[in-house]
Amino acid sequence: MSDHDAHKEGSVHIVSYGQLVAVWVSLLLLTVTTVAVTRVDLGAGKVWAALAIACVKSGLVIAFFMHMKYEARLFRIIFFVALVTLAVFIGLTFFDVLYR
Amino acid sequence: MSSDATVTPVTGGFWEDTGKRGIASWIFSTDHKRIGLLYLYSVLGFFLVGVFLGVLIRLELMAPGPTIMTAKTYNAVFTVHGVVMIFLFIIPGIPASFGNLVMPIQIGARDVAFPRLNLLSWWLYAIGAVIVLTSLFTGGGAPDTGWTFYVPFSARTGTNVSLAVFGVFVLGFSSILTGVNFVTTIHRLRAEGMNWGRLPLFVWSLYATAWVQILATPIVAITLLMVIAERTLGVGLFDPSRGGDPVMYQHLFWIYSHPAVYIMILPAMGVISEVIPVFSRKPIFGYKMIAVSSVAIAAAGSVVWGHHMFTSGMSDTAVMVFSFLTFVVAIPSAIKVFNWVSTLYRGSISLEAPMLFALSFILLFSIGGLSGLILGAAATDIHVHDTHFVVGHFHYVMFGGTGFAFFAAAHYWLPKFYGRRYKEKPAIVAWALMFVGFNVMYFTMQVLGMKGMPRRYFDYLPEFARLNFVATVGSWILVTGLIIMLVNLWRGLLKGEPFEGNPWGGASLEWITATPPPTENFEEDPVVTHGPYDFKRAGEP
Amino acid sequence: MSHLLPRDDVGAKLGMWLFLFTELLLFGGLFILYAVYLARYPHEFSAGGHELNVVMGTTNTVVLLTSSLLAAMAVTAIKTGKPKSTVALLLGTIGCAGIFLVIKYFEWSAKFAHGIYPGSPRLVHGPPGESVFFSLYFLTTGLHGIHVVVGGALLTWIGTKVGKGSLTAENNVMLENGTLYWHLVDLVWIFIFPLYYLIL
Secondary structure: OHHHHEEEEEEEOOOHHHHHHHHHHHHHHHHHHHHHHHHOOOHHHHHHHHHHHHHHHHHHHHHOOHHHHHOOHHHHHHHHHHHHOOOOOHHHHHHHHOOO | OOOHHHHOOOOHHOOOOOOOOOOHHHHOOOOHHHHHHHHHHHHHHHHHHHHHHHHHHHHOOOOOOOOOOHHHHHHHHHHHHHHHHHHHHHHHHHHHHHHHOOOOHHOOOOOOOHHHHHHHHHHHHHHHHHHHHHHHHEEEEEOOOOOOOOHHHHHHHOOOOHHHHHHHHHHHHHHHHHHHHHHHHHHHHEOOOHHHHHHOHHHHHHHHHHHHHHHHHHHHHHHHHHHHHHHHHOOOOOOHHOOOOOOHHHHHHHHHHHHHHHHHHHHHHHHHEEEHHHHHHOOOOOHHHHHHHHHHHHHOOOOOOOHHHHOOOOHHHHHHHHHHHHHHHHHHHHHHHHHHHHHHOOOOOOOHHHHHHHHHHHHHHHHHHHHHHHHHHHHHHHHOOOOOOHHHHHHHHHHHHHHHHHHHHHHHHHHHHHHEEEEEEHHHHHHHHHHHHHHHHHHHHHHHHOOOOOOOOOOOOOHHHHHHHHHHHHEEEEEHHHHHHHHHHHHHHHOEEOOOOOOOOOOOHOOOOOOOOOOOOOOOOOOOOOOHHHHHHHHHO | OOOOOOOHHHHHHHHHHHHHHHHHHOOOOHHHHHHHHHHHHHHHHHHHHHHHOHHHHHHHHHHHHHHHHHHHHHHHHHHOOOHHHHHHHHHHHHHHHHHHHHHHHHHHHHHHHHHOOOHHHHHHHHOOOHHHHHHHHHHHHHHHHHHHHHHHHHHHHHHHHHHOOOOOOOOOOOOOOHHHHHHEEEHHHHHHHHHHHHHH
């Protein structure tokens, strides 16, 4: 058994406890923000605000908790492909739903 | 044929080098070649079941009125024919059998990235298949919904839809794991020098297919779970009386099931891209375009699902959008056909069995593809929607396309893995019978559809009688050819003349390793110095 | 039959990510339906959303975020050669999973007590959009709950491996992949929470 690739491709990056806790604090703050924002009457605005905050939160989880920031570029490309695919599925369905 | 050859079993290479014995050396093996053969025989077994049911359908339709079965049986028979052919034969078909057998060797790897996961895929396939088969004989009996399980009927019918649907869910899981395995394998395990520009086109097509398996299959998984929830819990998500929308079921179903068509056809195109240059003794024309068009078909094919729903009550805007996108898919498909034909041009063509199947693929796929344009254009689709024209169309693509490519692959690669070969003459006779029978049967169906004969109907008007009789006769010719082909392959691979070296002069890596290949595929890891169709540099045999 | 493939941690993680994409799209199917039915029944969805308990939803969000933090810290711990802290942190994650499920249980029970469950007389005879909303709610949170259970079981199994010393600082990709799965469970909840509890 050799682990020739693991070191070469720098996948052994270690995220410190401090960094992780900082991310967690930001996530909690964002949670508070999103609850607060949606308690105010913003109309349709609150949907987009809540979704935007959810996206930021996911971004933090993916980048730091899931180490995406430290992975090879390929990982980010394929993740993007998966997201675009889901977006396209939703978008094209709405060509039917919105215009029926 | 030497007399010695008839008694010795298949030996050598991966057939011998195993720690386990008997059946365990197969069903618990993590060797991609053994798993590939397991898949091959499993899918072939279900193919024969599907063929049998197909013959029954044709017999029933041979004459108007009840012929050999009741209307209810007929509904079950065509449903099970569809479910078996789609989910148990053609979706796992080429990728899981020949993909597993050949792909790791073609990229110079010792195995796939996750060999145990690969075995799990086969087990899930087997379990899913058992569940589907169980559903036929338990509960309310075989499903009678058609393979599409459309609501509201699938939510209401008393037949055993829930179990069948759950079986398909498990099969989907198996398909997903194969996809994950293949993408990782192709990214991580290419041999030294095997860059993306030297990847055989079969591997490119499997790569594109694997992505569709990964990204589209989960959608049908959740959809099928919702059908089960609908039947068992009464969630009402597709029930109009409770605010649900049955058309949404069709959207979700086809978001997967249209890309699934490309799971079926892309690997077939890959096989053709391997066979055509080898039997033309000429490098493939337009390597890059064929490789890119595989990915383009996978991408474009994922956004055209709405063309199954032109008459469903979907919005007109969506009809136009999906119709337009459908025509876009024709471009990469045509690119492939043009490149294959250009490869043939001034090639030194050798008409052996794999090549005959490959050439007929081009013709049959083109007929299927062009009739697809008639269905993709909304105006003409409304005329022929749900008629036998559609049945003819997709059999041209699926059977004439993927089926014939499957047989091309069998004649091309199986001798390599058995170290013995089939007889050429019976193979050609079988091919000719199948080709003729196929066209007699399915072209007639397309004519019937144009004349207005609907699909999935037990009975029909008397004016369709003559053509239906012709189509049924075609099915007999087709099956005769099929039987000859399978017997010839079976006898040849077990007892035929030895098959050694590289008789066809292929330049991809499977042709440089021993016959049959050793367990780890190569004596030492290969270093790749030329492309897969660089016949000059690969050296004449 | 062993093939002695060289170990490939990047490949293992690549495979795991690909699998996570399938999970993403699995929930994606439910999110598609949510979007479509929200567009069709905004009022019924709003009424339904107000019946959900924001306090419980928020608490569960915090619980899951914390579990994710502990899981991420477990990866750091094993990589810095601290198997004992790794096991402790994983136990924390699994504990959070338990708390999440208990809260979920009380939430669902409260709904059942009010006659809100799939196919209940109230939903069958209520306005059409209401039934759709709650069916989606139960399916989505139910499927998510199943993933919490599976993720918890997975981390328990991996935790015992760490305890036995078969996963180490040099050989920890299984733990990393297990936590990736757990983070996905968290990610899905990050979207379920605003969509069902907040914006309606």
